[in-house]
Amino acid sequence: MSRVSFLEKLLDGVDVEWKALGVVANLVRGNGLQKKDFTEEGVPAIHYGQIYTYYGLSTKTTKSFVSPELAGQLKRVDKGDVVITNTSENLEDVGKALVYLGERHAVTGGHATIVKPGNCLLGKYFAYFTQTEEFAVEKRKHAKGTKVIDVSATDMAKIKIPIPCPNNPKKSLKIQGEIVRILDTFTELTAELTAELTAELTARKKQYEHYRDQLLRFDDGDVEWRALGEITLPTINIRWRDANRAYRYIDLASVNIETKTITETSEISRSNAPSRAQKLVEKDDVIFATTRPTQQRYCLIDAEHAGEVASTGYCVLRAKKAEALPKWILHWIASSDFKSYVEENQSGSAYPAISDAKVKDFKIPIPYPNNPEKSLAEQARIVAILDKFDTLTQSITEGLPxxxxxxxxxxxxYRDMLFRFPRRENS
Incomplete structure (x- = not known):
């Protein structure tokens, strides 16, 4: 798409003026409204914090309500108005816009400004503009504060926006409406594609889980079911008083739940080691997080992290390699059977957990138990198949983002292109 030819066709020779927001709209700063004021029903209410976390670009309904008595004390939001945030802990969220399209009037409170468009501004056109780099540059000029960043309604009114054909409101709104229509289409297509890709990933994961569980099914006559504690070795904790070097600390946040790899560690030593930094790990250890265990945070320790220290929030499973392959244990930790076992044996509600002892009580099959060589060969054959499935699933997981x-x-x-009009500024 050629930007010049497209905009020329869209504008059809009309002028574009960059006008201060306060000239083409009326800005009303909100006041009051706390979350404790919400009621089950009543007057629709928009809290500024919900604009960050709950709404998209526009809405016909509100998440919350307030009593008619309180609504009478708050600022009114009418259909087509834009509620824009003034305050946040980061600059990116300041100036986040929500177009209200509800038939009933709503209200809003503090840390938000209502932008009431004049006769030559379309609310959704302005809302899309707030997502552009042009707007980001402008609001950065007016931002105040460090820990809490604020762009006041007065300063917001100074930000200039492009208004096509400003002397002909009807034609101006028609052009803005066409830009909104194009961006709505792009938004819808992007959302549809994201949903399709996510559905594809979910289907592939379910397919993998099905084949994995089928490959791990055995008739009792072919195997011996043994507790993890029987086929793993004891591990040791670090003696910090004797430690004379720094270690990489594998805490609960270090293992990525999706990729099952260690993504980030911190450096610790005897002087600053957290109390939970205790468990020495070796290459091919399987570590499984026993806090919130149904999240299935686990991984195989690679050569890079061998000899480092893990949190006591992990159960460390070190295979007796003459009896069980480390990856045989890993794939069983990933199985549906183990997940069900964890759900049945965890305790606690706010911070559910399962003990190391309970984890090691879980039984997995050892094929051909009386023939160690054949047993390991059969484990290796199944592990190789599951590794291939794992690789395929992981490639989709990485490719999706x-x-x-x-x-x-x-x-x-394309959005920024549609707003990249020549600058001819007027007040």
Missing amino acids: REIELRQKQYEY
């Missing part, structure tokens, strides 16, 4: 990011960047490119 990249594909979504690519589509998002494509969308942002």
Whole structure:
């Protein structure tokens, strides 16, 4: 798509003026409204914090309500108005816009400004503009504060936005409406693609889990079921008073739940080691997080992290390699049977956990128990198949965010292009 030819066709020779928001709209700063004020029903209410976390670009309904008595004390939001945030802990969220399209009037409170468009501004056109780099540059000029960042309604009113054909409101709104229609289409297509990719990933994961569970099914006559504690070795904790070097600390956040790999560690030593930094791990150890265990945070220790220290929040499973392959244990930790076992044996509600002892009570099959060589060969055969499935699933898992990011960047490119009008500023 050629930016110049497309915009020329869209504008059809009309001028574009960059006007201060306060000139083309009326800005009303909100006041009051706390979460404790919410009621089950009543007048629709928009809390500024919900704009960050709950809403998209526009909404016809609200998440919350307030009593009619309180609503009378708050600022009114009418259909087509834009509620924009003034305050956040980061600059990115300041100026986040929500177009209200509900038939009933709503209300909003503090840390938010209501933008009431004039006769030559479409609310959704302005809301899309707040997502552009042009707007980000402008709000950065007016941002105040460090820990809490604020762009006041007065300063927000100074930000200039492009208004096509400003002397002909009807034609201006028509052009803005066409830009909104195009961006709505892009937004819908991006959302559909994301949903399709996510569904594909879910289907592939379920397919993998099905084949994995089938491969791990045995008739009792072919195997001996043995507790993990029987086929693993004891491990030791570090003696910090004797430690004379720094270690990489594998805490509960270090293992990525999706990729089952260690993604980030911190450096610790005798002087600053957390009390939970106790368990020395070796290559091919399987570590499984016993806190919130149904999240299935586990991995195989690689050569890079051998000899380092893990949190006591992990159960360390060190295979007796003459009897069980480390990856045989790993794939059983990933199985549906183990997940069900964990759900039945965890305790606690706020912070559910399972003990190391309970984990090691879980029984897995050892094929051909009276023939160790044949047993390990059969384990290796099944592990090789599961590893291939795992690789295929992981490639989709890694590819999905990249594909979504690519589509998002494509969308942002065209969105910014649609607002990249020549600058001819008027007050």
